[in-house]
Amino acid sequence: IKKIAVLTSGGDSPGMNAAIRSVVRTCAYMKLECIAIYRGYQGMIEGDFKEMNARSVNNIINKGGTILKSARCEEFRTPEGRQKAHAQLLKNNIDGLVVIGGNGSFTGALKLNDEFNFPVIGIPGTIDNDILGTTYTLGFDTAINTVVDAIDKIRDTASSHNRLFFVEVMGRDVGHIALNAGVGAGAEEILIPEQNLGLDRLLDSLKRSKASGKSSSIVIVAEGDKTGKNVFELKEYVEEHLPIYDVRVSVLGHMQRGGNPTCFDRVLASRMGVKAVESLIEGKSNYMVGIRDNQLILTPISEAIKAHTAIDEELVRVSDIMST
Numbered sequence: 001i002k003k004i005a006v007l008t009s010g011g012d013s014p015g016m017n018a019a020i021r022s023v024v025r026t027c028a029y030m031k032l033e034c035i036a037i038y039r040g041y042q043g044m045i046e047g048d049f050k051e052m053n054a055r056s057v058n059n060i061i062n063k064g065g066t067i068l069k070s071a072r073c074e075e076f077r078t079p080e081g082r083q084k085a086h087a088q089l090l091k092n093n094i095d096g097l098v099v100i101g102g103n104g105s106f107t108g109a110l111k112l113n114d115e116f117n118f119p120v121i122g123i124p125g126t127i128d129n130d131i132l133g134t135t136y137t138l139g140f141d142t143a144i145n146t147v148v149d150a151i152d153k154i155r156d157t158a159s160s161h162n163r164l165f166f167v168e169v170m171g172r173d174v175g176h177i178a179l180n181a182g183v184g185a186g187a188e189e190i191l192i193p194e195q196n197l198g199l200d201r202l203l204d205s206l207k208r209s210k211a212s213g214k215s216s217s218i219v220i221v222a223e224g225d226k227t228g229k230n231v232f233e234l235k236e237y238v239e240e241h242l243p244i245y246d247v248r249v250s251v252l253g254h255m256q257r258g259g260n261p262t263c264f265d266r267v268l269a270s271r272m273g274v275k276a277v278e279s280l281i282e283g284k285s286n287y288m289v290g291i292r293d294n295q296l297i298l299t300p301i302s303e304a305i306k307a308h309t310a311i312d313e314e315l316v317r318v319s320d321i322m323s324t
C-alpha cells in the first residue's frame with residue numbers, strides 16, 4: 001500500500017480533526033502518501049482531493065468541526081455515483097481509504113468495498129455514540145461535557161426562579177447523550193427512547209419532587225424519546241396537569257456538535273487514526289476501529305452498522321436512584 005485517502009462524512013463531531021491529523025501523521029511516519037478528500041463522498045465523486053503532509057495538519061488537534069468539511073451525498077447512493085467515485089480513486093492511485101463518520105458514512109464505505117473490493121477502514125465519529133463495536137465514538141465525550149456545562153447554567157436560572165426546565169438534547173434515535181449528561185448534570189428526570197415510562201410517571205415524579213421540597217427541576221429529553229410529545233408539548237402537558245410549576249423549555253441544538261474536543265476525544269482520535277492506517281498496511285479491510293476496555297479493537301463494518309449500542313442499564317438505575 002502506497003497511498004491512503006481520508007475523508008469525513010455525515011454529521012461532524014469534535015475529534016474529527018484530531019483523527020484526520022493522526023491519519024495524516026501516521027502516513028508520514030510510515031512513509032506513505034496521504035490524500036485528503038474534501039466534502040465526503042461528494043468530494044470523492046468530484047475529485048476534490050489534496051495532497052497532505054505532516055505539516056498540513058498543524059494546530060488542528062484542538063479544533064471542533066472538520067477541516068475536510070462534511071456532506072451528506074445523494075449521488076453516492078446510486079451505482080453511477082459510486083462508479084464515478086471509484087474512478088477518481090483509481091485516477092489518483094489511491095490504494096486504501098479511511099472514512100471518519102457515522103452509520104451512513106460506513107454504509108457508503110461498505111458499498112465501495114462490496115462493489116469494487118476497495119480497501120476501507122472506518123473510524124467512528126459521531127456525538128450520538130450509537131455505533132456497535134465501540135464503547136465510545138469520537139465527539140461523544142465532548143458533547144456530553146458541552147451539555148453538562150449548558151445544564152449547569154440553566155440550573156442557575158431555574159433555581160433562582162423556582163422553575164421547571166425541559167431541556168432537549170441530540171442523539172437521533174438513542175439516549176446516550178441524554179442519559180450520561182443527565183446523570184452528570186444531576187437531572188431530576190431523563191426521558192430516553194430506550195425506556196418509555198409514560199407521562200403519568202413523569203407527573204408523579206414531579207409531584208413528589210415538589211412535595212419533598214425541591215423548588216426547581218431539570219428534565220432532560222432525548223430528541224428521539226418515545227413519549228409522543230416534544231419538549232414544547234411536554235411543557236403544555238405539565239402546565240395543564242400540574243399548575244404548581246412554572247415551566248420553560250430549552251432546545252440545545254447544534255451547539256452540542258461544536259467546540260474544542262476534550263482531552264479524551266483527542267487521545268482517542270489519535271489512537272484510532274494510527275490503528276486505521278496500520279490496519280490498511282496489514283492488508284485489513286472492511287473494519288471499523290473501536291475501543292473496548294481501553295483496548296483498540298476491529299469490528300467488521302457490516303456488524304457495526306447493524307444496530308444501535310444498547311443503553312447502559314446500570315446507569316439508568318443510577319439515574320433512578322439519584323432522582324429520589
Ligand code: F6P
Nearest residue numbers: 011102126127128170171172257
Ligand atoms: O448524528 C448527529 C446529529 O447531531 C444527531 O444527534 C441529530 O439528530 C442530527 O445529527 C442532526 O442532523 P443535522 O445536522 O442534519 O440537522
